[in-house]
Amino acid sequence: MTVSRPVARAFVIAGYAILAMAALVNFLQFAVDGDLRLGVREDLSVFAVVFASFSGIVAWWILTKLAERPEQAPLLQKAYLALAVQALLGAAPYVIADFSFDLSSWSGVAFWAYGIGSVLTAVGFILMAASFRPHESATLDVSVVPAN
Numbered sequence: 001m002t003v004s005r006p007v008a009r010a011f012v013i014a015g016y017a018i019l020a021m022a023a024l025v026n027f028l029q030f031a032v033d034g035d036l037r038l039g040v041r042e043d044l045s046v047f048a049v050v051f052a053s054f055s056g057i058v059a060w061w062i063l064t065k066l067a068e069r070p071e072q073a074p075l076l077q078k079a080y081l082a083l084a085v086q087a088l089l090g091a092a093p094y095v096i097a098d099f100s101f102d103l104s105s106w107s108g109v110a111f112w113a114y115g116i117g118s119v120l121t122a123v124g125f126i127l128m129a130a131s132f133r134p135h136e137s138a139t140l141d142v143s144v145v146p147a148n
Contacts, residue, residue, distance in 0.1 A: 008124050008125075008128040011120050011121070011123050011127060015117045015119070017117075019118065020050075020057070021113060022113030023050040023110075024050065027050055063079060063080075064128075081126070084123075084125035085122075090118045094112070094115025094118065
């Protein structure tokens with residue numbers, strides 16, 4: 001079964017869009033509540049999440065622009081699987097968290113958006129990895145050549 005790359009891309013784009021939205025909501029909440037400039041560590045963490053979301057989108061976009069050659073398919077599969085693992089590990093704090101967060105506050109919305117966006121992104125990366133078919137030329141030839 002071959003997975004459609006446009007479907008996989010839609011999952012990745014949706015996941016990253018939700019992550020970027022959550023980071024922006026979180027940043028705006030900090031700004032409106034006057035929590036910015038409380039400390040370097042707190043300010044840096046808020047900005048880092050926003051920029052990490054956008055850098056993830058850029059890295060994925062660059063990876064999709066690589067020309068696929070038969071010998072590169074296994075390497076591209078591994079790259080997408082590594083990105084899926086990274087996204088799943090990023091989702092872990094949100095998936096196994098206390099489910100007392102609700103959607104009646106902006107912090108609750110951002111919390112769930114981080115989790116949902118990370119999971120959607122991971123699914124997209126897994127589908128991208130599955131979209132590569134193994135090529136015969138990509139297999140390693142270990143046949144023994146007789147010596148002359």
